[in-house]
Amino acid sequence: MKSARAPRRPAPPPVPAPVRSTPAHHGAPGALRRALSHQLRAYAFLIGGLICFALFSWYPAIRAVIIAFQKYTPGSAPEWVGTANFTQVFHDPEFGAAWRNTLTFTVIALLVGFAVPFLMALVLNELRHARSFFRVVVYLPVMIPPVVSALLWKWFYDPGAGLANEALRFLHLPTSNWTNGADTALFSLVAVATWANMGGTVLIYLAALQGIPGELYEAAELDGATIWQRVRHVTVPQTRFIILMLMLLQIIATMQVFTEPFVITGGGPENSTVTILYLIYKYAFLYNDFGGACALSVLLLIVLSLFSALYLWLTRTDD
Numbered sequence: 539m540k541s542a543r544a545p546r547r548p549a550p551p552p553v554p555a556p557v558r559s560t561p562a563h564h565g566a567p568g569a570l571r572r573a574l575s576h577q578l579r580a581y582a583f584l585i586g587g588l589i590c591f592a593l594f595s596w597y598p599a600i601r602a603v604i605i606a607f608q609k610y611t612p613g614s615a616p617e618w619v620g621t622a623n624f625t626q627v628f629h630d631p632e633f634g635a636a637w638r639n640t641l642t643f644t645v646i647a648l649l650v651g652f653a654v655p656f657l658m659a660l661v662l663n664e665l666r667h668a669r670s671f672f673r674v675v676v677y678l679p680v681m682i683p684p685v686v687s688a689l690l691w692k693w694f695y696d697p698g699a700g701l702a703n704e705a706l707r708f709l710h711l712p713t714s715n716w717t718n719g720a721d722t723a724l725f726s727l728v729a730v731a732t733w734a735n736m737g738g739t740v741l742i743y744l745a746a747l748q749g750i751p752g753e754l755y756e757a758a759e760l761d762g763a764t765i766w767q768r769v770r771h772v773t774v775p776q777t778r779f780i781i782l783m784l785m786l787l788q789i790i791a792t793m794q795v796f797t798e799p800f801v802i803t804g805g806g807p808e809n810s811t812v813t814i815l816y817l818i819y820k821y822a823f824l825y826n827d828f829g830g831a832c833a834l835s836v837l838l839l840i841v842l843s844l845f846s847a848l849y850l851w852l853t854r855t856d857d
Contacts, residue, residue: 599839606832623833627821633834635809636817639724640793643813646728647792652785655736659743660769673744677737684734688801691730692717695802717803720810727798727811735791739784746780747773786849790842814838 581588606623608616627633662672679687694701695716703713717723750773758768774781796815799805805812805820814834822831 602832602835605828606836608829610828610832611826612828619829623829624837627830627833627837630817630830632809632812632817632820636812636814639809639811640795640813640815643724643728643731643795644789644792646725647731647795648785648788650728651732651736651739651788651792652781654732655739656743656781658736658740659747660773662740662744663747673741676740679734680737682734684797685801687734688730688797691733691798692802695726717811718807720808723803723807723811727795727802730798730802731792731795739788742780742784743777746777750776783849783853786845786852790845790849793838793842 605616607618607620609619609622610616658676662669662676665672682690695718697703697713697715697718700716702716706713714722716726754772754776755768758772763771794815795813796819799811799813799816800819803811805816815838818831818834818838821827821834
């Protein structure tokens with residue numbers, strides 16, 4: 539007869555080993571050293587670029603603001619004159635003409651430089667063959683040095699044996715003075731600037747167009763929308779942010795136009811192509827008045843800063 543066994547008691551749970559409490563600040567030095575090591579390593583890679591940026595961007599900008607309030611000519615000690623340089627440039631007859639030409643150039647270049655690249659991007663987006671070839675052709679002017687491009691157009695616009703007038707004579711059309719006429723010079727420079735800089739804009743528009751879902755166009759076609767209606771109600775709304783950003787960047791860039799007036803027209807004829815940047819060049823290197831040149835630079839900086847602030851506000855991202 540088997541004896542009854544007593545029920546086995548469950549084993550007691552293992553007692554965890556006591557954990558020594560470490561002060562919160564004990565590991566802080568090590569973590570701080572590691573964080574500093576990572577930061578220093580990152581800044582070590584950036585130090586070269588930061589030094590170059592400080593020497594060639596920040597320092598000249600700060601120095602220009604200081605010189606704007608000084609009488610500064612090469613070979614003489616700077617003399618503090620307050621706002622006299624600003625008063626001088628405000629009373630310069632070329633000041634009003636320079637701002638008027640700059641704003642006119644910006645408005646015309648904005649209208650032409652927006653419409654032409656956008657239309658070219660639409661055409662390239664519809665191509666089915668040789669798309670890569672035409673992209674290279676459109677972008678080719680951007681790869682040409684600006685001075686070389688301006689010299690080519692200067693020969694093209696020559697009123698005597700220039701290719702533009704030769705083509706008009708061949709078509710039995712009246713010729714033009716192009717950059718030699720006060721009423722046509724600025725428009726001629728707009729054409730040069732648009733041709734030289736539209737390649738990058740076309741590619742950006744093309745990338746934006748290719749990001750539009752094809753279902754939207756298919757739905758529009760099923761609804762019987764024409765090409766113009768598809769562009770108006772599908773393409774433009776889907777790319778409005780890119781359009782706005784490029785318009786702001788183009789305003790900032792065209793208000794700094796210098797190469798075309800300097801190389802092609804020299805600010806003429808009759809100051810019809812003098813821009814703010816070209817007037818700054820004249821003050822600094824023709825008049826040896828660096829105070830006046832810096833005063834003009836500060837005024838241009840203020841105007842461009844407003845557009846830059848608008849650009850940053852529109853492109854901000856919420857965390």
